[in-house]
Amino acid sequence: METTKPESQHGTLADVEALADAHLLNDTVQTLSFDSLTVTVPVKGSKEEKKILDNVSGIIRAGEMVALMGPSGSGKTTMLNLLAGRTHKIATSGKIFVNGGELSKTKFRKISSYVEQEDHLIGSLTARETLDFSARLALSNSITAAERKRRIDALLASFGLVGNQTTLVGTPIRRGLSGGQKRRLGVASSLITCPKILFLDEPTSGLDSAASYEVMSYLKNVCKSNKLIVICSIHQPSTSTFNLFDSLYLLSQGKMCYSGSLPETREYFASIGHEIPHFYNPAEYLLDIINVDFAQDKQAASEQLQVIQSKWNSSEKLSAIKDQIVEAQNGKTDVVLEAQGKTTQILIPVVLLHRSFVKSYRDVFAYGVRIAMYMGLAIMMGTVWLRLSTHQESIQPFINAIFFGSAFMSFMAVAYIPAFLEDRATFIKERNNGLYGPTSFIIANFFIGVPYLFLIAILFSVVSYWLSNFYPSGTAFLYWVMWLFLDLLAAESLVVFVSSLFPIFVVSLALTAFLNGLWMSVGGFLVSPRILNVFWKYWARYIDYQSYVFQGMMVNEFSRRNYECGEGCHCMYSTPLEDKCMIDGDGVLAVYGYKTGKNGEWAGILVAIIVGYRLLSWLVLKIKRT
Ligand SMILES: Nc1ncnc2c1ncn2[C@@H]1O[C@H](COP(=O)(O)OP(=O)(O)OP(=O)(O)O)[C@@H](O)[C@H]1O
Numbered sequence: 001m002e003t004t005k006p007e008s009q010h011g012t013l014a015d016v017e018a019l020a021d022a023h024l025l026n027d028t029v030q031t032l033s034f035d036s037l038t039v040t041v042p043v044k045g046s047k048e049e050k051k052i053l054d055n056v057s058g059i060i061r062a063g064e065m066v067a068l069m070g071p072s073g074s075g076k077t078t079m080l081n082l083l084a085g086r087t088h089k090i091a092t093s094g095k096i097f098v099n100g101g102e103l104s105k106t107k108f109r110k111i112s113s114y115v116e117q118e119d120h121l122i123g124s125l126t127a128r129e130t131l132d133f134s135a136r137l138a139l140s141n142s143i144t145a146a147e148r149k150r151r152i153d154a155l156l157a158s159f160g161l162v163g164n165q166t167t168l169v170g171t172p173i174r175r176g177l178s179g180g181q182k183r184r185l186g187v188a189s190s191l192i193t194c195p196k197i198l199f200l201d202e203p204t205s206g207l208d209s210a211a212s213y214e215v216m217s218y219l220k221n222v223c224k225s226n227k228l229i230v231i232c233s234i235h236q237p238s239t240s241t242f243n244l245f246d247s248l249y250l251l252s253q254g255k256m257c258y259s260g261s262l263p264e265t266r267e268y269f270a271s272i273g274h275e276i277p278h279f280y281n282p283a284e285y286l287l288d289i290i291n292v293d294f295a296q297d298k299q300a301a302s303e304q305l306q307v308i309q310s311k312w313n314s315s316e317k318l319s320a321i322k323d324q325i326v327e328a329q330n331g332k333t334d335v336v337l338e339a340q341g342k343t344t345q346i347l348i349p350v351v352l353l354h355r356s357f358v359k360s361y362r363d364v365f366a367y368g369v370r371i372a373m374y375m376g377l378a379i380m381m382g383t384v385w386l387r388l389s390t391h392q393e394s395i396q397p398f399i400n401a402i403f404f405g406s407a408f409m410s411f412m413a414v415a416y417i418p419a420f421l422e423d424r425a426t427f428i429k430e431r432n433n434g435l436y437g438p439t440s441f442i443i444a445n446f447f448i449g450v451p452y453l454f455l456i457a458i459l460f461s462v463v464s465y466w467l468s469n470f471y472p473s474g475t476a477f478l479y480w481v482m483w484l485f486l487d488l489l490a491a492e493s494l495v496v497f498v499s500s501l502f503p504i505f506v507v508s509l510a511l512t513a514f515l516n517g518l519w520m521s522v523g524g525f526l527v528s529p530r531i532l533n534v535f536w537k538y539w540a541r542y543i544d545y546q547s548y549v550f551q552g553m554m555v556n557e558f559s560r561r562n563y564e565c566g567e568g569c570h571c572m573y574s575t576p577l578e579d580k581c582m583i584d585g586d587g588v589l590a591v592y593g594y595k596t597g598k599n600g601e602w603a604g605i606l607v608a609i610i611v612g613y614r615l616l617s618w619l620v621l622k623i624k625r626t
Pocket residue numbers: 041042052070071072073074075076077078079090
């Protein structure tokens with residue numbers, strides 16, 4: 001539990017001002033105002049519509065930290081998202097003004113940032129690295145390395161993280177920053193682009209009251225000293241956390257119950273007959289009087305809420321707010337964005353690759369566990385199919401081992417799903433904050449996988465190929481490695497595609513397993529392509545990457561070797577070498593209908609499948625924004 005108060009909490013205003021940093025200082029946005037915001041959604045199963053935000057107005061000034069409070073389902077997130085320009089496919093009306101004028105979405109994104117409830121930090125990076133990578137992604141080479149370092153130092157200091165700058169964020173098996181420190185780091189990294197307006201969705205959720213207070217007080221200091229606008233949706237803050245806010249927006253059932261400065265809250269509610277008792281958490285009291293869901297007498301609670309809302313609608317305070325909105329419009333000033341150096345987009349995938357590389361060697365879950373799993377499988381395969389001979393009895397075991405080496409290995413790519421989903425969540429957060437798009441993400445994701453999959457292919461083959469006694473030549477070994485590598489790459493590409501489309505673990509696991517099961521079934525081993533029914537034969541087999549790998553490995557083994565029929569000369573396959581009591585390996589291939597000399601074609605098709613899946617993943621991420 002964190003109990004230390006931020007140093008500046010004990011200090012004077014001079015201390016607070018010391019936290020002001022030239023790059024964070026807001027002299028661009030003076031007001032954020034909004035007039036009659038309404039959000040309507042269709043009611044399921046009827047033609048009616050429901051207002052989940054109803055006629056909400058307000059004005060927030062530079063240097064103000066605002067609490068958006070209300071019972072569960074009151075519309076806090078909806079209002080936060082609407083103000084932040086993050087509502088999609090939803091009917092909205094009303095206007096939002098910055099400095100009294102309307103702003104394009106692109107310009108608004110440049111002056112604002114959004115901190116989600118889940119911070120999606122990368123556990124294997126240190127606090128400083130987290131900020132450094134955020135800075136390099138957001139600002140690329142538009143600022144010098146010295147300026148980047150200066151900004152990071154300032155943010156670490158502002159959020160009390162200097163002493164923890166080399167601490168890892170933390171993974172499930174490596175403890176790192178505390179919950180509160182993580183939250184502070186998440187907020188700090190969203191300030192790297194110097195937003196003037198910061199939106200935070202429940203910044204204290206999951207934290208105890210001491211940690212919540214600490215996060216909010218650091219934020220308050222940064223907000224005050226840099227004149228930022230900070231808007232937080234918040235559930236039920238403790239009294240001390242509540243008192244940190246400058247103003248309160250109180251919502252219930254989509255309607256405003258109060259908005260205004262925090263010190264005036266007591267006086268206002270006393271004036272409408274709801275005096276906040278002393279020694280009582282004011283946030284708790286206010287939530288109680290506007291909550292209908294948990295009231296014992298719902299009818300009375302609903303009537304009370306209606307009275308509070310209608311008193312607010314006819315209050316002098318609301319008309320004063322409306323006047324101020326009009327005043328801001330009349331005195332409209334342009335939002336002049338600071339000149340930013342040009343960012344070099346080509347550097348973004350390189351930075352992402354660098355970050356993924358650091359993650360991959362520090363986080364055992366990224367690739368380490370999979371390497372260990374494949375090594376276990378290699379030892380298992382090599383010892384089960386141990387030192388097969390060139391006697392005809394080994395032909396079927398060789399074929400079975402090839403099936404295992406191609407099909408089962410690609411099936412196990414499902415182990416990559418959790419790591420990809422984690423990376424995808426980081427991407428969605430960073431894309432929403434305008435850092436980079438799906439092209440950079442897909443390129444970096446592909447290139448970070450290549451060396452690791454190649455390593456897995458080599459390690460697996462070194463162990464299993466020689467233990468099982470596949471055709472003992474360097475060329476044949478390298479061909480085997482190539483097929484396995486393409487197999488793993490195709491299987492990983494399928495995972496990337498399916499998990500991009502369905503970013504829910506159980507769904508993408510079920511679908512990837514189903515597709516790999518299908519590829520196994522139609523790949524040529526379980527049912528010979530000669531008798532496979534036409535439905536599967538004329539589509540599934542052509543896009544089944546396992547089938548090309550199986551064919552390639554079969555040709556690699558059987559086109560190079562003959563097998564002895566043994567005692568009695570009863571050959572299991574009839575080939576031209578039968579009179580010599582031998583089986584020509586090509587005869588085995590003929591049973592499957594596999595031809596030699598097609599390695600180039602099959603490898604080309606595999607590359608096309610890999611590229612195809614990656615392009616589809618790019619398309620999905622381009623279209624899907626969540
Ligand atoms: N896209 C949507 N379509 C239909 N209903 C929606 C949609 N978004 C939100 N709602 C509904 O609007 C109401 C307000 O939702 P919102 O998430 O804004 O509330 P909240 O105050 O943030 O709640 P909580 O504190 O529980 O997160 C809820 O009843 C919710 O079910």
